[in-house]
Amino acid sequence: MRLLLLHILLLLFLPIQAQDGPSVLTRKALLQLVADNHPSARQAQLRNAMGDAVVRSARGAFDPMAVANYSEKRFDGKDYFDLLEAGLRVPTWFGAELFGGYTESGGEFLNPQNVMPAEGQLRVGATVQVGQGLFIDRRRAELRKAQAFQDMAEAERQRLLNEVFHVALSDHVDWVARYQELAVSRSALQQAEVRFNAVRGNFRGGDVPAIDTLEALLQVQDRQMRLQDAELGFLVAGIQLSNHLWDEFLRPLELVENTIPDTLDLAPPASPILLDSLIAEAQRLHPDLLEREGRLRQLEVERRLRVEMIKPRLDLSGALLSGGGIISGEGDRSPAWNSADRQLGLTFSMPLLLRRERGDLSLAGLSVNDAELGLDRQRLVIRNSVDRRFNELATLQQQVELGASMVSNYRGLLNGENSRFAIGESSLFLVNQREVALLASQLKQVELLAKRRKAFFTLDRDAGVLWRVVAGELGATP
Numbered sequence: 001m002r003l004l005l006l007h008i009l010l011l012l013f014l015p016i017q018a019q020d021g022p023s024v025l026t027r028k029a030l031l032q033l034v035a036d037n038h039p040s041a042r043q044a045q046l047r048n049a050m051g052d053a054v055v056r057s058a059r060g061a062f063d064p065m066a067v068a069n070y071s072e073k074r075f076d077g078k079d080y081f082d083l084l085e086a087g088l089r090v091p092t093w094f095g096a097e098l099f100g101g102y103t104e105s106g107g108e109f110l111n112p113q114n115v116m117p118a119e120g121q122l123r124v125g126a127t128v129q130v131g132q133g134l135f136i137d138r139r140r141a142e143l144r145k146a147q148a149f150q151d152m153a154e155a156e157r158q159r160l161l162n163e164v165f166h167v168a169l170s171d172h173v174d175w176v177a178r179y180q181e182l183a184v185s186r187s188a189l190q191q192a193e194v195r196f197n198a199v200r201g202n203f204r205g206g207d208v209p210a211i212d213t214l215e216a217l218l219q220v221q222d223r224q225m226r227l228q229d230a231e232l233g234f235l236v237a238g239i240q241l242s243n244h245l246w247d248e249f250l251r252p253l254e255l256v257e258n259t260i261p262d263t264l265d266l267a268p269p270a271s272p273i274l275l276d277s278l279i280a281e282a283q284r285l286h287p288d289l290l291e292r293e294g295r296l297r298q299l300e301v302e303r304r305l306r307v308e309m310i311k312p313r314l315d316l317s318g319a320l321l322s323g324g325g326i327i328s329g330e331g332d333r334s335p336a337w338n339s340a341d342r343q344l345g346l347t348f349s350m351p352l353l354l355r356r357e358r359g360d361l362s363l364a365g366l367s368v369n370d371a372e373l374g375l376d377r378q379r380l381v382i383r384n385s386v387d388r389r390f391n392e393l394a395t396l397q398q399q400v401e402l403g404a405s406m407v408s409n410y411r412g413l414l415n416g417e418n419s420r421f422a423i424g425e426s427s428l429f430l431v432n433q434r435e436v437a438l439l440a441s442q443l444k445q446v447e448l449l450a451k452r453r454k455a456f457f458t459l460d461r462d463a464g465v466l467w468r469v470v471a472g473e474l475g476a477t478p
Contacts, residue, residue: 022258022259022260023256023258023259023260024259024260024261024262025255025259025260025261025262026261026262026265027169027172027262027265027473028473028474030168030172030241030244030245031165031168031169031470031473031474032474033244033245033246033253034164034165034168034244035165035470035474035476036248037246037247037248037250038164038168038244038246039246039250040160040163040164041160041161041164042250043160044156044157044158044160044161044164045157047153047154047156047157047160048153048154048157050153051149051150051151051152051153051154052150054146054149054150054153055143055146055147055149055150057146058142058143058145058146058147059143059146061091061139061142061143062091062092062093062139062143063091064088064089064090064091065088065089065090065091066086066087066088067085067086067087067088067089067101068084068085068086068087069083069084069085069086070083070084070085071083072107073107078108078109079106079107079108080107080108080109080110081105081106081107081108081109081110081111081114082104082105082106082107083103083104083105083107083110083114084102084103084104084105085101085102085103086101086102087099087100087101087102087123088100088101091139093140095128095129095133095134095135095137095140096126096127096128096129097126097127098125098126099123099124099125099126099127099319100122100123100124100125101122101123102120102121102122102123102324103116103120103121103123103324104116104120104121104324116324117323117324119323119324119325120323120324121321121322121323121324122321122322122323122324123319123320123321123343124319124320124337125317125318125319125320125343126317126318126319127315127316127317128315128316128317129313129314129315130314130315130316131311131312131313131314131315131348132308132309132311132312132313132314133308133313134308134311135304135308136301136304136305136308137305137308138305141301141302141304141305144297144298144301145298145301145302148294148295148297148298148301149294149298151290151293151294151297152290152291152294152295154290155287155288155290155291155294156287156291158287158290158464158467159287159288159291159464161466161467161470162287162461162464162466162467163461164244165457165461165466165467165470166457166458166461166466167244168241168244169454169457170454170457171237171240171241171243171244172241172261172265173265173266173450173453173454173457174237174240174241174450175234175237175238175240175241175261176261176262176263176265176266176450177237177266177446177447177449177450178230178233178234178236178237179234179237179260179261179263180263180266180446180449181230181233181234181443181446182227182230182231182233182234184230184439184442184443184446185223185226185227185229185230186227186230188223188226188227188435188439189220189223189224189226189227191435192216192219192220192222192223192435193220195216195219195428195431196213196216196217196219196220199212199213199216199428200213200216212428215428215429215432216428216432219432219435226439238255238259239254239255241255242254242255265453266449266450266453267453268397268452268453268456269456273390273393273456273459275386275387275390278386278390278459278463278465279383279386279387279463281463281465282382282383282386282462282463282464282465283379283382283383285464285465286382286463286464287464288378288382288464289375289378289379289382289464292371292374292375292378293375295371296368296371296372296375299364299367299368299371300368302364302367303361303364303365303367303368305364306357306360306361306364307361309357309360309361310354310357310358310361312348312349312350313347313348313349313350314346314347314348315345315346315347316344316345316346317343317344317345317346317347318342318343318344318345319342319343319344320337320338320339320341320342321341321342321343322337322338322341382462382463382464385462386459386462386463389455389458389459389462389463390459392455393452393455393456393459396448396451396452396455397452399448400445400448400449400452403441403444403445403448404445406441406444406445407438407441407442407445410434410437410438410441411438413434413437413438414431414434414435414437414438417430417431417434418431
């Protein structure tokens with residue numbers, strides 16, 4: 001029985017031991033989680049559906065419409081009239097409206113113009129706007145505005161993705177940097193403990209005074225405090241990073257205690273950045289510009305509509321008439337369409353002063369000019385922002401190279417001081433000073449590496465292409 005319990009305990013313990021090893025959360029894995037499950041990313045994906053819904057709604061103005069109207073009047077035992085009209089109206093893309101219908105009437109006091117054949121009457125024709133509304137009308141204008149809104153919704157999706165990925169990547173860089181600082185602090189503490197043990201042994205052997213052991217102990221305590229700060233910084237950075245972790249059911253996730261980053265994620269992109277190409281791409285595809293261009297197209301459509309409203313309204317309508325024997329089943333069931341049996345109409349209207357129309361047109365033109373000026377200004381802002389970020393990145397690259405050289409030089413000084421200390425030509429105080437300077441340079445180098453990596457992400461965000469870069473890294477369609 002005891003052997004059985006021992007085997008069970010071993011089986012339960014081994015998986016726990018296997019899980020004790022650190023698990024690595026790479027940048028790619030983080031970005032995949034953000035792209036799939038982050039609420040802001042899902043909100044961004046809704047923008048395309050919203051744009052499609054707006055276009056679908058605008059297209060509804062061109063849907064065929066079945067119409068019917070029936071009216072009757074009976075009073076004092078008399079059948080005044082019965083009038084039935086039913087048919088189909090079909091708006092077209094070129095502005096005309098087609099219609100076809102059936103009319104049936106009867107009664108003692110029927111309006112003469114509503115008198116129909118006994119079997120009813122068929123009517124097929126069209127109404128055409130040859131004045132106002134010939135080139136564009138409200139239905140066509142709303143559809144073109146909706147199509148522009150669809151492009152604006154796509155631009156907004158890109159802008160939202162740029163922001164959510166930039167925040168997530170920045171927090172991820174901080175997390176990786178805090179982990180590297182933690183590694184540097186652990187290494188510094190180990191070195192201080194080794195030195196303290198060596199100095200204490202030399203003191204017991206009578207080779208060094210007691211004050212050297214106190215100084216070595218103070219260095220250990222200082223490194224312990226630094227390590228505690230580094231552990232806290234790594235923990236806080238992990239909590240901040242957890243803000244971007246969600247599962248597929250939109251439940252927030254947390255980093256487990258043994259999760260560590262991939263330190264290679266602080267490395268710069270492999271391919272160099274060409275400033276002119278990046279600016280050209282930003283001028284062509286930046287979400288802010290695409291959104292403004294969509295708004296400008298909407299205003300242009302409105303201006304064209306207002307120009308159309310200046311024209312007089314002149315609507316022509318025509319219809320061929322025939323007996324309704326086929327429909328009612330009475331009379332002649334094969335009625336012939338005769339061009340002589342027709343109905344024609346003309347409607348004309350025009351305001352004499354056109355003050356409202358001219359005012360609306362002037363306002364639409366000013367709105368277009370305002371949008372064009374805003375678009376030109378935004379192009380310049382984006383260009384200067386990309387140029388500034390690129391220069392900042394170039395400076396950070398130089399600082400990273402200089403920082404790496406300083407770390408190497410400080411390490412050389414420490415090695416030399418250790419050699420001098422070993423032969424009795426230096427003091428523990430000088431060794432500690434060299435070591436403190438090396439530690440500071442290593443932490444500064446981690447900070448520079450993090451700033452440089454963030455600068456790449458900020459540059460892509462300001463250029464409006466960060467979401468494309470992330471999609472390329474994930475192997476997804478932008």
